[in-house]
Amino acid sequence: MSRSVFRGATCGLLCxxxxxxxxxxxxxxGKLKLQLRNVYFNENFRDEQGLTPRAAASxxxxxxxxxxxxxxxxxxxxxxxxxxxxxxxxxLVGVRLDxxxxxxxxxxxxxxxxGRAADEFSSAGLTAKARLGQTVIKHGTLLPxxxxxxxxxxxxxxxxxQGTQLTSTDIDGLSLTAGHLDKFKLRDSSDSTGxxxxxxSGNASGDFSYAxxxxxxxxxxRLSYFHARLDGFYRQDFAGLVHDLPLAxxxxxxxxxxxxxxxxxxxxxxxxxxxxxxxxxxxAHSGHTVGAGYQVLDGEAGLPYISGATVYSFxxxxxxxxxxxxxxxxxxxxxxxxxxxGVPGLTFMTRYLSGDNGRxxxxxxxxxxxxxxxxxxxxxxxxxxxxxxxRNYVYRSDFARGRDSNRVYLTYDIALW
Numbered sequence: 001m002s003r004s005v006f007r008g009a010t011c012g013l014l015c016x017x018x019x020x021x022x023x024x025x026x027x028x029x030g031k032l033k034l035q036l037r038n039v040y041f042n043e044n045f046r047d048e049q050g051l052t053p054r055a056a057a058s059x060x061x062x063x064x065x066x067x068x069x070x071x072x073x074x075x076x077x078x079x080x081x082x083x084x085x086x087x088x089x090x091x092l093v094g095v096r097l098d099x100x101x102x103x104x105x106x107x108x109x110x111x112x113x114x115g116r117a118a119d120e121f122s123s124a125g126l127t128a129k130a131r132l133g134q135t136v137i138k139h140g141t142l143l144p145x146x147x148x149x150x151x152x153x154x155x156x157x158x159x160x161x162q163g164t165q166l167t168s169t170d171i172d173g174l175s176l177t178a179g180h181l182d183k184f185k186l187r188d189s190s191d192s193t194g195x196x197x198x199x200x201s202g203n204a205s206g207d208f209s210y211a212x213x214x215x216x217x218x219x220x221x222r223l224s225y226f227h228a229r230l231d232g233f234y235r236q237d238f239a240g241l242v243h244d245l246p247l248a249x250x251x252x253x254x255x256x257x258x259x260x261x262x263x264x265x266x267x268x269x270x271x272x273x274x275x276x277x278x279x280x281x282x283x284a285h286s287g288h289t290v291g292a293g294y295q296v297l298d299g300e301a302g303l304p305y306i307s308g309a310t311v312y313s314f315x316x317x318x319x320x321x322x323x324x325x326x327x328x329x330x331x332x333x334x335x336x337x338x339x340x341x342g343v344p345g346l347t348f349m350t351r352y353l354s355g356d357n358g359r360x361x362x363x364x365x366x367x368x369x370x371x372x373x374x375x376x377x378x379x380x381x382x383x384x385x386x387x388x389x390x391r392n393y394v395y396r397s398d399f400a401r402g403r404d405s406n407r408v409y410l411t412y413d414i415a416l417w
Contacts, residue, residue, distance in 0.1 A: 026086055029077020032417035037069035038410040039156050041106040046402035059401075065106040065117060066098040069156040074417075078131045088127040090141055092157045094188075095120045107188050108156045123190045125160060135168040146177055147238040147257070148210050148228035150310040152187050159187045159308055163208075177226075178211040186308045197233045197269035198307040204268040206231030208306060212238070220244045232265040234272050234304040238312070250285025255293075257313070261304050274299025276323065280314050280331070287340025291333040291351075301325055315353055318371045318393035319403055322355040329355040345377040357399070367397035387411040 043063045072091040078084025096109055099117035109117040125141025142161045143151045152159040163181030183192045194205025212226025224240040237260040245252045259276040263269070280293030293314050297303060303323035305311050315322035315329050322329040333351035338344070350372045357365040375389040389409040396402040 025077040025080045032074045034414045034416055035071040036412045040066045040408040041108055043403050043405040062103055063106040064103040065108045067108045067156050068095045068097055084131040086129045091124045093122040094156050110188050121190045134170045137166045139164045146226055147312040148226045148236055150312055152308050152310045155187050157187055160185050173216040175214040181208045196307050198305050200269045204232055206233055233269050234261055235264040236261045250283055253282045255280045272301045272304050276303050278314055287337045289335040293331045295329040297323055297327045317369055319395040320367055320369045322353055324357045325359045327355050327357040345379045347375050349373045365399050369395045385413050
């Protein structure tokens with residue numbers, strides 16, 4: 001099928017409700033992409049810390065799965081005129097290539113009641129959108145990425161949300177965001193449920209509302225503030241500062257983040273009253289980036305966040321999150337972009353984190369993690385855009401099971417339109 005015929009057919013399916021005179025931008029500015037993801041996940045447990053003797057006897061010793069994902073993403077343009085409208089569509093399919101009842105639960109695939117991984121799972125969503133000036137409002141399937149909520153995309157398929165989000169960049173240097181969400185799907189599930197606190201095991205759920213702003217004070221300084229509330233669970237404020245300083249031929253980046261979290265309403269997840277302070281310095285020069293940071297969680301309970309989501313914290317790494325009650329964490333990292341050595345597309349990263357948790361009644365609790373990642377994206381030829389990513393994580397803790405994890409990601413984007 002030729003591209004012109006394909007576009008015409010797509011317009012007939014997606015644009016029938018639009019005014020014909022204004023449909024040109026909707027079709028001509030549209031993009032259709034298929035991303036292929038092949039993921040191998042192997043994780044071995046090294047101890048039974050925190051388990052009762054009975055639980056330790058039946059606990060898994062490994063999680064090993066291999067799966068193929070397909071992500072079809074269509075993003076239309078906007079119809080012409082003062083008020084432009086459009087429609088996006090997202091289709092997700094995950095297929096099991098290898099698993100087993102004693103090796104499931106990696107987060108790649110859903111797990112049935114008998115402990116076996118599903119052969120396949122899928123979901124789809126539509127998002128209606130409208131644009132006035134540089135203000136865009138979307139309703140439907142969303143992938144929110146804000147300091148108070150970052151969708152999880154660390155496995156086979158992304159976590160998705162249902163709701164409404166508005167973004168505006170009409171004022172130069174200022175970006176405004178507001179949203180209201182009422183449903184979500186975990187990264188390894190086709191089922192939509194209400195939103196709830198990570199770690200919560202009850203039946204309650206609530207809507208999640210958020211609003212905030214990012215402001216660039218010239219090129220070197222960026223400020224941000226967000227407020228969020230998960231009804232019946234918690235409310236949260238975030239403030240951030242990022243500053244770039246040219247220094248000795250490189251750039252020194254200062255990144256400071258602060259979360260203030262309190263329980264809300266019925267407090268289904270328990271009492272929450274804490275402050276998270278974190279900061280990181282990173283110096284980049286000639287392809288090298290060296291970083292160091294420190295983080296303190298002061299107050300009652302751990303940092304609250306939506307179940308399964310990624311936490312906007314330097315300590316949200318391969319396995320651990322280092323956001324337990326009263327935890328103090330220091331971290332160091334190193335990365336190198338081999339483009340500086342004449343090998344574009346090849347990158348390396350390693351980091352180390354050590355957390356000391358002095359919770360009342362549980363003094364001396366500690367955890368640490370060491371991560372390493374090597375990635376390459378083919379730069380030319382018939383396989384241009386093929387990505388290979390190798391990850392190795394080692395995690396140890398006094399209050400959770402130690403893990404050694406190896407993961408292989410193959411990704412390939414195909415621009416269909």
